[in-house]
Amino acid sequence: MKSLSPLFFLVVLTYNALPALAENQALSLDKREVLVLTPIQRNHVLGEMQALLSGVQHILGALAEDDMEAVAASARPLGRSMASKAEDHLSAVLPRRFLQLGMDVHYDFDNLARLAESGADGKAVLGELSRLMRKCQACHAHYQIYPLKSSAIEEKRLDHRH
Ligand code: HEC
Known part of the structure; x- marks a missing residue:
């Protein structure tokens, strides 16, 4: 087999290594404790976060209207049932x-409800x-999510659905 030029290896190496290097740099700048989650797990946590944020937004809107029933109705789904x-x-x-x-x-x-x-x-x-929101702050100050690119187990599960 004809040998490949060193330039070829340089290009391949750089192409593959750069994204990983960028990720590592982002990680080392962010000193918070890392939670390594699969894409599905991360999606689940972030989905819950979005619900918390929009719930807080609804509660503030209801407070501005002095509508305590609406405050309770927006707070309850964020309680233990969630x-x-x-x-x-x-x-x-x-x-x-x-x-x-x-x-x-x-x-x-x-x-609160x-x-x-x-x-x-x-x-x-x-x-x-x-x-209550000091606890949102405390957790965000302490943790970050590091998403795994994929999970063999999850991919298998998704395959079985087809
Ligand atoms: C037990 C820990 C914890 C608590 C409590 C918590 N969060 Fe989070 N939240 C996280 C983590 C971890 C992330 C991902 C941060 C990262 O990876 O940079 C996150 C991300 C978010 C995001 C971004 C979501 C996205 O789609 O990127 C929002 C919005 C958010 N949180 C809102 C809230 C609000 C509002 C509260 C309180 C009512 C709250 N969180 C309480 C841990 C928490």
Whole structure:
């Protein structure tokens, strides 16, 4: 076989190694604890995050209208009922502290719903929401998700569906 030129190897090496180098650099700049998740697991966590953000947005809107029923209605789905749906299959892979913080936030949303229903005024509910959101901050300051490009197990599962 004709031997390949050194330039060929240089091009192939650079092409394959650059994305990995870029990822490593991003990782080393970000000092937060890494959670290595498969694409499906990451999707699940981020989906829950989006629901938390839009829930908080709804709660703020309802507070601005002094509509305590709507505050409770937006807070309740972010409570423990949300946790039991999502965290079952993730509890094996996520660290205990992460799960605990997540659970605390769900409890806090249940309490927020109760507070809104109890006839508390908007200021009191806002104060609780602000306290609750320190836990969002604490978790974000501590963890980052590192997505695996793919997972052999997940790919197999998806294959079986076809
Ligand atoms: C138990 C830990 C934890 C708690 C509590 C938490 N988050 Fe997150 N959140 C994360 C992690 C980890 C990420 C991914 C961060 C990364 O990889 O850079 C994330 C990402 C997000 C994102 C980005 C989603 C996306 O699609 O990229 C939003 C929005 C978000 N969180 C909102 C919230 C809000 C609002 C709260 C509180 C009501 C909250 N989170 C509480 C851990 C948490």
